[in-house]
Amino acid sequence: MKRFTAFVTGTDTEVGKTVITAGLLKAFEQQGFSTLGLKPVSAGCDVTDDGLRNEDALLLQKAASVKAAYETVNPVAYEPAIAPHIAAMENGKLLTASGLEGFIRGAMLKPAQVKLIEGAGGWFTPLSYQETLADLVKRLNVPVILVVGMRLGCLNHALLTVAALQTSGLTLAGWVANRVDPEMGRFDENLETLKQMVDAPCLGVVPHLEQASCDQVAQYLDVTPIISGR
Ligand SMILES: Nc1ncnc2c1ncn2[C@@H]1O[C@H](COP(=O)(O)OP(=O)(O)OP(=O)(O)O)[C@@H](O)[C@H]1O
Numbered sequence: 318m319k320r321f322t323a324f325v326t327g328t329d330t331e332v333g334k335t336v337i338t339a340g341l342l343k344a345f346e347q348q349g350f351s352t353l354g355l356k357p358v359s360a361g362c363d364v365t366d367d368g369l370r371n372e373d374a375l376l377l378q379k380a381a382s383v384k385a386a387y388e389t390v391n392p393v394a395y396e397p398a399i400a401p402h403i404a405a406m407e408n409g410k411l412l413t414a415s416g417l418e419g420f421i422r423g424a425m426l427k428p429a430q431v432k433l434i435e436g437a438g439g440w441f442t443p444l445s446y447q448e449t450l451a452d453l454v455k456r457l458n459v460p461v462i463l464v465v466g467m468r469l470g471c472l473n474h475a476l477l478t479v480a481a482l483q484t485s486g487l488t489l490a491g492w493v494a495n496r497v498d499p500e501m502g503r504f505d506e507n508l509e510t511l512k513q514m515v516d517a518p519c520l521g522v523v524p525h526l527e528q529a530s531c532d533q534v535a536q537y538l539d540v541t542p543i544i545s546g547r
């Protein structure tokens with residue numbers, strides 16, 4: 318593998334997509350690849366002197382080895398931490414898959430070998446009443462990495478997501494089990510269920526960490542199945 322671009326989705330919002338995306342950027346960098354992380358649309362920003370700033374985008378910008386302007390990493394930003402299409406409508410804007418695709422294609426000109434694009438929420442997060450983030454991924458036609466937030470209910474969410482992306486003709490490049498709920502009962506059995514039922518490499522099982530920093534998370538990730546194309 319010389320170059321790799323993927324869209325990172327999750328079984329829900331707050332399942333660790335950002336933390337795992339940042340960890341994956343570090344893991345690829347440790348294997349000798351230059352990296353870039355993108356968060357094309359964010360909802361949930363601080364108002365700063367520089368403009369709206371989103372925590373996810375700032376973390377991905379910092380975790381990447383190739384430096385990029387904030388507006389390249391996060392071209393569309395809304396202040397309230399709500400569903401992005403609602404934030405857009407409140408701003409009198411229309412989010413479209415083609416518009417976001419344009420921003421991403423621009424960012425793709427950056428000279429990074431590995432580019433990871435974090436979504437917002439889960440697979441079918443709406444962009445408008447007409448489109449979802451899935452429509453953006455279809456346009457980009459890139460493989461998907463799924464972050465499974467390990468908690469009760471995640472099996473159904475994971476299997477629905479895999480079915481939906483495959484129905485769109487997209488490929489699951491791998492998935493990560495992220496232990497967001499340290500109290501989850503029968504963790505091993507749930508993990509085994511995913512291993513048996515999801516037909517893609519497991520890129521890591523990340524424990525519940527005191528400080529989920531990208532360097533720490535990277536220790537639990539294995540990107541070699543992607544690098545070797547297995
Ligand atoms: N393995 C972990 N151990 C401990 N805390 C974690 C772990 N993974 C994620 N978290 C924490 O859970 C919260 C949600 O994680 P994160 O922001 O990465 O989710 P997300 O899926 O990107 O959410 P969003 O849909 O808002 O983008 C954060 O506070 C993060 O630090």
Ligand SMILES: C[C@H](N)[C@H](N)CCCCCC(=O)O
Binds near residue numbers: 330439441443
């Ligand atoms: C605000 C939150 N943290 C995310 N940025 C957006 C989550 C969108 C969820 C949409 C839905 O209800 O499925």
Ligand SMILES: [Mg+2]
Binds near residue numbers: 333335373
């Ligand atoms: Mg996030």
